[in-house]
Amino acid sequence: MRKAKDWLPGFLLVLPSIILIGVFVYWLIFRNVSTSLDRTVTRASKRVTNPGGLENYTKLLGSDDYQHALFNLLVLTVVFVAGTMVFGLLWAVLLEKGVNAEGIFRSVYLLPMAISFIAAGIVWRWLLSPGKGDQAVGLNQLLAMVGLERFQSGWWQSPSAFSMAAMALPAIWQLSGYVMALFLAGFRGISEDQREAARIDGASEWQVYRHVLFPQLSPIALSALIIVGHMSMKMFDLIYAIAGQNSYKASVPATMMWTQMFQQNNPTAAAANATILLVLVAIVVVPYLMYTNKTEKETRG
Amino acid sequence: MTATTNEVVPAGAAMGGEPIPSRVSTGKAPGTEGTAVGRTVRYALLVLFLVLILLPLYVLIVTSLKRSADVTASQAWSLPTSLSFDGWKSAWDSLSPPLFRSLILATSVAVLSAMLGSVNGFVFSKWRFPGATTVFTLFLFGMFIPYQAVMIPLQGMLLAVQSTPGFSWFDGIVKLIAVHLIFGIPICSLIFRNYYATALPTEILEAAKVDGAGLLRTFRSVVLPISMPAFVVTMIWQFTSAWNDFLFALFLTNRNNGPVTYALNELAGGQNPDYPSIMAGVLLASLPTLLVYIVLGRYFIGGLMSGSVK
Numbered sequence: 001m002r003k004a005k006d007w008l009p010g011f012l013l014v015l016p017s018i019i020l021i022g023v024f025v026y027w028l029i030f031r032n033v034s035t036s037l038d039r040t041v042t043r044a045s046k047r048v049t050n051p052g053g054l055e056n057y058t059k060l061l062g063s064d065d066y067q068h069a070l071f072n073l074l075v076l077t078v079v080f081v082a083g084t085m086v087f088g089l090l091w092a093v094l095l096e097k098g099v100n101a102e103g104i105f106r107s108v109y110l111l112p113m114a115i116s117f118i119a120a121g122i123v124w125r126w127l128l129s130p131g132k133g134d135q136a137v138g139l140n141q142l143l144a145m146v147g148l149e150r151f152q153s154g155w156w157q158s159p160s161a162f163s164m165a166a167m168a169l170p171a172i173w174q175l176s177g178y179v180m181a182l183f184l185a186g187f188r189g190i191s192e193d194q195r196e197a198a199r200i201d202g203a204s205e206w207q208v209y210r211h212v213l214f215p216q217l218s219p220i221a222l223s224a225l226i227i228v229g230h231m232s233m234k235m236f237d238l239i240y241a242i243a244g245q246n247s248y249k250a251s252v253p254a255t256m257m258w259t260q261m262f263q264q265n266n267p268t269a270a271a272a273n274a275t276i277l278l279v280l281v282a283i284v285v286v287p288y289l290m291y292t293n294k295t296e297k298e299t300r301g
Numbered sequence: 302m303t304a305t306t307n308e309v310v311p312a313g314a315a316m317g318g319e320p321i322p323s324r325v326s327t328g329k330a331p332g333t334e335g336t337a338v339g340r341t342v343r344y345a346l347l348v349l350f351l352v353l354i355l356l357p358l359y360v361l362i363v364t365s366l367k368r369s370a371d372v373t374a375s376q377a378w379s380l381p382t383s384l385s386f387d388g389w390k391s392a393w394d395s396l397s398p399p400l401f402r403s404l405i406l407a408t409s410v411a412v413l414s415a416m417l418g419s420v421n422g423f424v425f426s427k428w429r430f431p432g433a434t435t436v437f438t439l440f441l442f443g444m445f446i447p448y449q450a451v452m453i454p455l456q457g458m459l460l461a462v463q464s465t466p467g468f469s470w471f472d473g474i475v476k477l478i479a480v481h482l483i484f485g486i487p488i489c490s491l492i493f494r495n496y497y498a499t500a501l502p503t504e505i506l507e508a509a510k511v512d513g514a515g516l517l518r519t520f521r522s523v524v525l526p527i528s529m530p531a532f533v534v535t536m537i538w539q540f541t542s543a544w545n546d547f548l549f550a551l552f553l554t555n556r557n558n559g560p561v562t563y564a565l566n567e568l569a570g571g572q573n574p575d576y577p578s579i580m581a582g583v584l585l586a587s588l589p590t591l592l593v594y595i596v597l598g599r600y601f602i603g604g605l606m607s608g609s610v611k
Contacts, residue, residue: 009516010428017421017486018436024451024483025443031454091350094343097335098324106321107598108351111358114594114601116545118562119583122569123357126576137377142356145378173354181321181602188322205335234447237547241566257449258551271453278450285445293438 029278036271050268060272065248065256072164073252077232079165083172084228085221088179093209095180096187106184110177117174121241124170128242130154156243156250167250170238175231179224186220187213226288230281253277320602365389365581372576388577392568392585395578399564400585403544406474406560407589410481410543411536414489418535421486422493423524427506428516437490444487452552455480459553473558477550481543489535492604496531497524530600537597538604541590561586 039052050056060066091109095102112120127138132152136144140152155166190213198212236254243250246259253273260270335343364372368385424430425437459480463471471479501524509519547562554560556567565586569579594601 007428007430010424011430013428013516014421014424014430014436017417017440017490020483021440021443021486024455025446026439028451028454028458029446032450032452035453087350090346094347096324099343099347102323105347105351107595108354110598110602111591111594112354113605114541114590115587116547116562116590118545118547118566119587120357122565122579122583123361125569127357127360142378173357177354178605181605185321185606188324230445234449236449237562240547240551241569244570254447254449261453267453274447274449274452277447281445281447282442285442289438289441289445293434 032271033275035268036275038268040266040268049266056268056272057276060269060276065251066253066273068248069251069253069256071161072250073233075162075164076168076171076235076252077229079168080171080175080232081225081228083168084176084179085224087172087176088224089183091176091180092183092187095184106181109180112174113178115174117235117237118241120170120174121238124173124238125242128155128157128166128169130157164250164252167239167242170242171232171235174238175228179228182220182224183217186217190216222288226284230284233277233281233284320599320606361580361584364576365392365584367577369575369577385577388575388579388581389585391575391578392582395568396561396564396582396585399559399561402474402558403561403586404589406477406481407540407544409478410485411540413478413482414485414539415532415535417482417486418489418493419525419528419532420520421490422495422497422531423501423520425490425494426497427501427503427524437494440487440490443484444491448484448548452548456552473554474560476553477543477546477560480549480553481539481546485539485542489539492535492538493528493531496528496534500527500530530603533597533600534604537593537600540593541601544590 036056037053038050038056039048040050041048051059091105095105099105129136129138129140130153131137132140132154136152139155143149143151153166154163155169156163158166194212195208198208203211234254235252236258239247239250239252239255240258243255246263247255251259254277257270257273257277260266260273360378363380364377365388366384366386367376367381368383368387371381371383371385425433459471459476462468463476505523506519509523514522544560545562546560547566550559550563551566554563556563565582568582
């Protein structure tokens, strides 16, 4: 152990940040959990709105509204993650060998990331208008203009139980460029010699990708998966901007929490909802943080 | 992300030089590899995606320049027949006060966060204390949490501060500056830590120690002078996140003291939408971050690569 004289100044310098994170992250999480366990009774009719304790959670988890929101979230996340991974990887493969004006393609593919979800959502609300035929605007009208009228859709407002998949479109538009940037940097980090060696061994171009390049990108794919996946779970702004404040059709736990808080004036239920959301995100993120921590220690030696 | 991508992309390189390196020269001009058919398909696909990504921007620009009466369903995708700046004027009228507030918010957050981040990053990379790794991991978790999980008690706590006598100024933008500064600590510390880990040779620090320099003097005379790239990346990152944030704004501010995202949502949420004005508003509210991206794109990407996304 080093002497305290050596490390103490550093610790003192970081101490304010440690206190702030301790209070605003961990203490507030604790406060939120304790709010979520409250028992509440309406003042006038003495009706029990929240039974208190863990029953608050079983009540929420058992409610149709919450299960609907959870199902929406699952659909959104699957399509969103799959979409960004497919487009991100495709664009990276298209660009990685170097093309003319690579910088322009790259910059445009990443451009949507610079725009806020709320601003993007306002445009996409119009693009995803459900009208068809003569009523068509936005994407539906564009589809008609290029002769693809049969692909017109009600988008997120269509009657299908899986309509939330359409909400992933704007999200994919915003974040595929980010996944592309991660993959592209990964491709560029692999030395040319490895491809050359595989080619000399008689590997086809596809086999070079399949057996030499892709396996080395799997840590990056994992990062991208975790980052996009946890963003999907937290997604609020975009859905709020596209579907409006209290859309049941497009409800996910994060937007439902807003409704519980401000429309139903039930902070206890909102807190329980937020706690479950935190647990869901933690299930994805904590193993990942531990994994990066471990690999980092190994590389440090 | 953190160490995983660092195996492939050194964080220092992500900030000092090109965040995405160019292809190692293979002796051929770019874009000449593969067969002619393969090349054509590749370029066709690249251009197709380029057009698809720019479609929403096209709608924004075109609609913002039309007269309200001209924005009929059948004309929505066509170019305006006559240019009108009415939409821009009315958007500016309703958005200029919140735009100004957002500018103060994002600039203050960028500067303060970077200062705090550089100190933290230095300690976590080169002046470590026992348990530093654990503390840092606990910081990182704070970067990933859904802010919904702290929002209800946060709202109450900040309101309690505000209603303390003498603290009525703790409202609106000031509140948001504090919140973004605090919840930005993890990502800013991470960017600087990764930067110093590669850009700051331990030998220099040892030499400073031999010369009898303490922590603060070492930081001031050795560390700060080489910190510029990480400062730029962090400031852009925090500027963009504070500017684009909506969740905190929605819970902690109101239409009279909120940032531009709040006002934009109100502008777009009316009963009789005035599309030219709404689309001009979206552009106005996005211009600062788009400008930062276009002018300082390489640092913007550097932030993406070294950190993660909120």
